[in-house]
Amino acid sequence: xxxxxxxxxxxxxxxxxxxxxxxxxxxxxxxxxxxxxxxxxxxxxxxxxxxxxxxxxxxxxxxxxxxxxxxxxxxxxxxxxxxxxxxxxxxxxxxxxxxxxxxxxxxxxxxxxxxxxxxxxxxxxxxxxxxxxxxxxxxxxxxxxxxxxxxxxxxxxxxxxxxxxxxxxxxxxxxxxxxxxxxxxxxxxxxxxxxxxxxxxxxxxxxxxxxxxxxxxxxxxxxxxxxxxxxxxxxxxxxxxxxxxxxxxxxxxxxxxxxxxxxxxxxxxxxxxx
Amino acid sequence: xxxxxxxxxxxxxxxxxxxxxxxxxxxxxxxxxxxxxxxxxxxxxxxxxxxxxxxxxxxxxxxxxxxxxxxxxxxxxxxxxxxxxxxxxxxxxxxxxxxxxxxxxxxxxxxxxxxxxxxxxxxxxxxxxxxxxxxxxxxxxxxxxxxxxxxxxxxxxxxxxxxxxxxxxxxxxxxxxxxxxxxxxxxxxxxxxxxxxxxxxxxxxxxxxxxxxxxxxxxxxxxxxxxxxxxxxxxxxxxxxxxxxxxxxxxxxxxxxxxxxxxxxxxxxxxxxxxxxxxxxxxxxxxxxxxxxxxxxxxxxxxxxxxxxxxxxxxxxxxxxxxxxxxxxxxxxxxxxxxxxxxxxxxxxxxxxxxxxxxxxxxxxxxxxxxxxxxxxxxxxxxxxxxxxxxxxxxxxxxxxxxxxxxxxxxxxxxxxxxxxxxxxxxxxxxxxxxxxxxxxxxxxxxxxxxxxxxxxxxxxxxxxxxxxxxxxxxxxxxxxxxxxx
Numbered sequence: 143x144x145x146x147x148x149x150x151x152x153x154x155x156x157x158x159x160x161x162x163x164x165x166x167x168x169x170x171x172x173x174x175x176x177x178x179x180x181x182x183x184x185x186x187x188x189x190x191x192x193x194x195x196x197x198x199x200x201x202x203x204x205x206x207x208x209x210x211x212x213x214x215x216x217x218x219x220x221x222x223x224x225x226x227x228x229x230x231x232x233x234x235x236x237x238x239x240x241x242x243x244x245x246x247x248x249x250x251x252x253x254x255x256x257x258x259x260x261x262x263x264x265x266x267x268x269x270x271x272x273x274x275x276x277x278x279x280x281x282x283x284x285x286x287x288x289x290x291x292x293x294x295x296x297x298x299x300x301x302x303x304x305x306x307x308x309x310x311x312x313x314x315x316x317x318x319x320x321x322x323x324x325x326x327x328x329x330x331x332x333x334x335x336x337x338x339x340x341x342x343x344x345x346x347x348x349x350x351x352x353x354x355x356x357x358x359x360x361x362x363x364x365x366x367x368x369x370x371x372x373x374x375x376x377x378x379x380x381x382x383x384x385x386x387x388x389x390x391x392x393x394x395x396x397x398x399x400x401x402x403x404x405x406x407x408x409x410x411x412x413x414x415x416x
Numbered sequence: 417x418x419x420x421x422x423x424x425x426x427x428x429x430x431x432x433x434x435x436x437x438x439x440x441x442x443x444x445x446x447x448x449x450x451x452x453x454x455x456x457x458x459x460x461x462x463x464x465x466x467x468x469x470x471x472x473x474x475x476x477x478x479x480x481x482x483x484x485x486x487x488x489x490x491x492x493x494x495x496x497x498x499x500x501x502x503x504x505x506x507x508x509x510x511x512x513x514x515x516x517x518x519x520x521x522x523x524x525x526x527x528x529x530x531x532x533x534x535x536x537x538x539x540x541x542x543x544x545x546x547x548x549x550x551x552x553x554x555x556x557x558x559x560x561x562x563x564x565x566x567x568x569x570x571x572x573x574x575x576x577x578x579x580x581x582x583x584x585x586x587x588x589x590x591x592x593x594x595x596x597x598x599x600x601x602x603x604x605x606x607x608x609x610x611x612x613x614x615x616x617x618x619x620x621x622x623x624x625x626x627x628x629x630x631x632x633x634x635x636x637x638x639x640x641x642x643x644x645x646x647x648x649x650x651x652x653x654x655x656x657x658x659x660x661x662x663x664x665x666x667x668x669x670x671x672x673x674x675x676x677x678x679x680x681x682x683x684x685x686x687x688x689x690x691x692x693x694x695x696x697x698x699x700x701x702x703x704x705x706x707x708x709x710x711x712x713x714x715x716x717x718x719x720x721x722x723x724x725x726x727x728x729x730x731x732x733x734x735x736x737x738x739x740x741x742x743x744x745x746x747x748x749x750x751x752x753x754x755x756x757x758x759x760x761x762x763x764x765x766x767x768x769x770x771x772x773x774x775x776x777x778x779x780x781x782x783x784x785x786x787x788x789x790x791x792x793x794x795x796x797x798x799x800x801x802x803x804x805x806x807x808x809x810x811x812x813x814x815x816x817x818x819x820x821x822x823x824x825x826x827x828x829x830x831x832x833x834x835x836x837x838x839x840x841x842x843x844x845x846x847x848x849x850x851x852x853x854x855x856x857x858x859x860x861x862x863x864x865x866x867x868x869x870x871x872x873x874x875x876x877x878x879x880x881x882x883x884x885x886x887x888x889x890x891x892x893x894x895x896x897x898x899x900x901x902x
Contacts, residue, residue: 215790217786217789217790220785220786220789222703222704245792245793245794246792247792248789248790248791248792249791249792250792252790252791252792253786253790253791255783255786255787255790257783259781259783259784259786259787260787261784261787261788261801261802262805262806263805271788271791271793271801272791272792272793275791275792275793275794275797275801276792322787325787325791326790326791329791329792
């Protein structure tokens with residue numbers, strides 16, 4: 143590769159920053175590369191996740207946004223052939239350092255998945271699952287308090303208060319997803335990762351989950367992967383646009399959608415490709 | 417024409433029908449398959465089915481019915497005086513069949529001609545020695561009446577066979593012609609083929625169900641027979657097993673049932689933890705390279721013949737347990753013991769548990785694992801709280817299969833635990849199981865009407881009831897504790 147070509151590649155990988163970095167940085171990532179076997183899926187991603195705000199990751203399918211999300215709580219560890227390089231810090235602490243306990247990390251960085259995946263246990267046991275394994279409740283009534291308050295925070299309590307001991311899998315899709323969110327916040331995480339949480343839901347359930355995300359912003363840092371640009375615009379404060387494994391542009395959501403700096407971002411947002 | 421040849425001929429007609437039907441359908445469609453409702457292959461198949469199915473069905477029914485008809489015709493020729501004292505009509509008829517077969521062989525070898533047989537008379541010729549010359553042994557001297565019956569039997573059989581061949585071939589041709597004549601572009605041959613496949617599947621499952629039913633019924637009948645000769649309460653509640661050749665036996669099932677359950681329990685106590693833990697390791701922890709080597713290696717255990725396991729029990733495990741455990745602990749000096757058989761049998765059934773459990777654990781959706789791990793659960797917490805409850809039905813099924821294998825196992829028990837029917841809690845003592853006793857009661861020179869022999873059927877039925885009960889209990893457990901995922 144000639145020097146000029148290298149420069150060009152360098153430039154291509156350079157992330158456009160539209161707007162300043164977040165004021166309080168919760169998670170700080172530098173030069174993150176991910177390889178599946180020999181195939182590289184992410185190229186030198188530098189991104190900061192702000193505290194108590196919603197960061198949306200957008201981009202066409204296969205662009206690496208879910209892969210990036212799964213780096214943040216080391217869910218990629220469960221995939222044999224996956225290798226992550228670079229630096230990812232949570233509150234200044236390298237989460238890939240040998241001294242880090244991955245189990246503890248995942249309790250601090252919770253996750254909600256694309257398809258609602260409640261356990262085939264009762265609604266109560268679903269929410270109590272995390273507090274139980276982490277020993278967060280000193281007594282039975284403590285546990286009940288945690289379950290009820292988590293369900294309330296997830297906006298589900300009123301709908302299920304009379305059937306807490308029925309299976310969680312019997313709920314509707316939207317309710318199941320809110321149950322999964324309740325399950326995640328019952329562990330009292332600092333960051334919540336959401337991987338396309340509304341893609342399996344109808345518009346009404348989606349609206350409820352979006353409303354919930356907006357409320358959760360008060361207490362948690364949230365990173366959400368979404369295919370819907372309207373959703374990103376509605377719920378997020380910052381947006382990051384990924385394309386072909388490269389973080390193309392990141393900045394304030396308002397600026398990104400009204401005045402994108404990079405041609406590729408503009409093309410994607412206006413629906414010219416993707 | 418013999419039956420094999422007839423079936424072959426019918427199949428040849430059917431295949432010819434297939435080819436002709438296929439070609440004809442194309443002709444009716446003016447060579448364009450878009451004009452056809454069904455593809456030419458289906459038209460061919462429909463001709464094949466109409467040619468083969470009725471004809472083969474007829475042959476089957478004929479083969480079942482012909483002996484019954486002929487036997488009843490011929491047995492009426494046998495006078496009571498032809499039956500030697502101490503013999504029965506059945507035995508004489510067996511002679512008739514053998515002589516008839518012998519004459520066929522003699523003709524085939526050229527030792528006799530048809531004309532010679534027609535003129536032959538049993539009271540003038542020594543039929544027995546003539547047949548012995550061609551290698552057919554007949555039990556007693558042949559009387560003229562029996563010989564005539566044999567000749568009649570042979571003649572009727574010959575006529576029957578020819579009639580069957582003619583009827584079968586005619587039906588095949590008629591069926592083929594009928595189906596061929598029905599071919600038009602709009603004819604729904606595809607649906608005919610679909611119906612035929614469905615019928616074939618129904619037939620197969622019926623065969624399986626009827627066979628099971630037949631086995632159970634035969635067990636039940638013989639057991640009822642046994643209980644007429646031997647009181648049921650003695651069989652179920654007698655604590656000794658002591659069969660005698662001259663009657664007055666004690667045939668209590670309890671020591672055998674105890675032995676069976678004890679050995680099987682020991683085997684499961686070995687196999688369930690080892691099998692389940694290795695399944696969890698393979699499914700959840702092992703890398704794909706380890707898995708691809710370890711899984712087939714464990715499954716290899718299932719391929720070892722039980723007699724080899726028996727040898728292993730007899731030569732290695734038994735003496736080792738005796739020398740290092742039983743004798744130092746003062747628990748006996750027998751190398752055959754429940755422990756020996758149980759251990760070896762446990763090793764034998766490990767692959768049933770590990771392999772099947774591995775499959776069901778793998779079938780638990782990945783989303784459940786992610787959900788649990790994403791909440792900060794460790795792998796073993798995930799296995800314990802999410803995966804095992806979801807995989808429970810399959811795991812119970814695997815354990816049941818292993819239990820059935822253990823309960824039904826004979827060879828390892830004979831060689832490892834011995835054949836002494838004893839009631840004891842000492843695991844280092846020789847005991848035996850129901851299956852071993854079924855074998856020992858039915859082998860050797862035994863009369864089939866004595867309770868000592870018939871008890872085998874009662875034992876078999878009891879074993880069947882035990883395994884059935886086990887299945888019912890397991891089904892209930894699964895229903896109650898399962899966590900179901902879609």
